[in-house]
Amino acid sequence: MSNKRYKIQNAPFVVPTTDGKIIKEHFGRATDGNSQISIAHMVAPAGWSEPFQTPEFDEYTFIISGKKQFIIEGDTIILSAGESIKIQKNTRVQYSNPYTEPCEYLAICLPAFSMDLVNRED
Template identity: 75%
Template structure:
């Protein structure tokens, strides 16, 4: 009989060039799951990504610090204990323009892929 659960003790650490820590616990890179990805992230002060229009829903739960979202031209700042759901096919930019780290959990449905995130050139 196969187990009815899976404990993730060694998430896939996504290589980055911008100082951001990305630990994918479940998803394409960690366990081949294309239905959902769940990642623990820490964005350093001053971090930002290019605008993107993902083909997946993205949920973000802020654990520590603050994170800025520019969603279809509207700026939203979330703090620890707050969360947001961004619908697929929505133009968004994620950043941490603040002077402290931002720790958060990101969940993508279906799973994140570099092909479906649709990042704009910087």
């Protein structure tokens, strides 16, 4: 067992998806059992979207490249590279990339992302 007070993550957990989205969790429940925070590197392909959800975690998103659309309580927000957003827990939101280029971004969830906490709509 290591006594080091740091951990370099060079083998993130790749979350299996069926919609073409690439999700690499660097820290979080799936990678190291951390329920406090999750940090994931994502690439949403052109034309990607997911259902509305009302997560029980705060979610921070930082756009690395491309654009991402957020529908938050009726407001449509579009973020581009270099922009970021915090969406408070228990807020109804829908994420999508209706554009022609992939969107690469970081997602940080407090507490950590969990399918049990995301509350996706059918």
